[in-house]
Amino acid sequence: MLQYPETVGIIIVKDEDGRYNPMSASWVMLTSIEPRMIAISIGFERYTYELMRKQSEFVISFPSAGMAAEVKLFGSESGRDMDKLKQLGTPTQPATKIDGLLLSEATVNYECVLKDTLITGDHMIFSGEIVASHKHVDDLPRLYVLGPKEFGVL
Numbered sequence: 001m002l003q004y005p006e007t008v009g010i011i012i013v014k015d016e017d018g019r020y021n022p023m024s025a026s027w028v029m030l031t032s033i034e035p036r037m038i039a040i041s042i043g044f045e046r047y048t049y050e051l052m053r054k055q056s057e058f059v060i061s062f063p064s065a066g067m068a069a070e071v072k073l074f075g076s077e078s079g080r081d082m083d084k085l086k087q088l089g090t091p092t093q094p095a096t097k098i099d100g101l102l103l104s105e106a107t108v109n110y111e112c113v114l115k116d117t118l119i120t121g122d123h124m125i126f127s128g129e130i131v132a133s134h135k136h137v138d139d140l141p142r143l144y145v146l147g148p149k150e151f152g153v154l
């Protein structure tokens with residue numbers, strides 16, 4: 001009952017074919033100021049989990065109001081079955097300090113280097129240091145989860 005409104009991010013990790021896979025993730029939080037760090041909890045069955053076990057770098061983006069289609073698709077389909085970014089034609093640009101991909105229309109993109117992990121039930125928490133952050137030039141409103149399958153601004 002206390003779940004909504006809920007924050008949502010999009011984690012982007014590279015796979016072995018060099019393809020970047022985005023996954024919607026609500027269980028994300030900032031955890032440290034100096035160094036600036038962020039943590040994200042990922043289910044063992046996700047393709048993103050498999051990729052995070054192999055990679056040491058990732059991007060977390062916070063979607064803007066116009067990105068509900070992305071949050072829905074990235075949070076319901078698996079990168080095992082499709083190229084999610086190509087499917088929607090989501091605009092991207094290269095990261096600056098890591099081998100990663102930023103979502104151009106996100107409110108903010110964080111480039112992260114993996115520091116630690118913690119098993120928590122059927123998910124694993126991945127803790128990363130933010131090595132670069134990019135805020136959109138416009139003050140775009142951020143997208144939130146307002147209910148089951150409902151997205152909007154607060």
Ligand SMILES: Cc1cc2nc3c(=O)[nH]c(=O)nc-3n(C[C@H](O)[C@H](O)[C@H](O)COP(=O)(O)O)c2cc1C
Nearest residue numbers: 024025026027042043046047048075076077078079
């Ligand atoms: C709004 C929303 C939030 C989500 N939050 C999380 C999350 O925090 N952790 C997680 O493991 N899965 C979360 N999911 C589910 C994954 O995004 C979903 O299973 C996705 O299809 C996995 O993609 P992948 O197999 O390409 O990694 C969320 C889904 C939605 C729609």
